[in-house]
Structure formats: C-alpha cells, structure tokens
Amino acid sequence: MAERQGRTAPDAVLTRIGQVVMLHHGGDREEARRRFLDLWTELGEDGDPLHRCTLAHYLADTQDDPFDELAWDLRALTAAEEQEGSLEVKAMYPSLHLNLAADYARLGRPEAARTHVRRARGAAAALGDDSYGDGVRAAISRMELRLGVPGPGD
Secondary structure: HHHHHHHHOOOHHHHHHHHHHHHHOOOOHHHHHHHHHHHHHHHHHOOOOHHHHHHHHHHHHOOOOOHHHHHHHHHHHHHHHHOOOHHHHHOOHHHHHHHHHHHHOOOOOOOHHHHHHHHHHHHHHOOOOOOOHHHHHHHHHHHHHHHHHOOOOO
C-alpha cells in the first residue's frame, strides 16, 4: 500500500518548481531566479533527470543574458536525454527544442534555430490535444514562419 501511495503522491520537487513558476509569472523575475538557483543547488548535477530538466527549462526563462538562457536550455535538453523513454520528458521535447530555436535565433544562429524548430515539429506528436499542446504547436508554427521553415501544411 505504501508503495502504491508513493507512486500516486504529488512530486514535492515539481510542486516547488511550479510555485516558483507562478512567482515568475507574477512578475518577480529576480526572486524566481534566486529560488530556482537554490533548488538547482539542492538537486545537484546528479539529481533526478526529470527534476533537472524541468528546473533548467524554467530557469532559462529567468535569465537576462541570451547566452545564459541558452546554457540553461541546453542543460534541460541534456537532462531530458538521460530519461529518453519517459512519457513526461517525451512531452517536453517540443517545448525544449522550441526554446532552443528561439535562443539560437536571438543569438544570430539561424541554421541552429532551424534545426531545433524542425526537431520541435518532429516531437510535436507527443503533445496532447489540449490547450497546452495547442499553444506549443502554434508557437512552433510561428517560429517556423519567422525562420522560413516549411510547416506541416506547406
């Protein structure tokens, strides 16, 4: 019974990450970055890959420097690749690659940006038919248009 409860219990680390995401979305970027960095230190480089992926993915959004944002997005992708078969991580790939495409576009690296928007489109099948999936697919389409990459209907 305890094992069963453990599998259905909410993930405390992901809950904490979600709380900081709300703080960031509420407009307190500096405090969110500080709390995310504290969590990163707590998790460590060898922490659970899903936690590191999720945390780095959101931590990237709090960066002021585009090179720092890219570094965190690359950490998120690296952590995701450590859990290749995980359904949770599989659904994150479109967003991970989309963020990398945006990073590379901002840094004036259009070919790298195009590579990642193609990977985002390729991974989009893992998205659900819900508002999150619709939003990510729409963002991929906008990035394809911006980068001159043919979309699925072209």
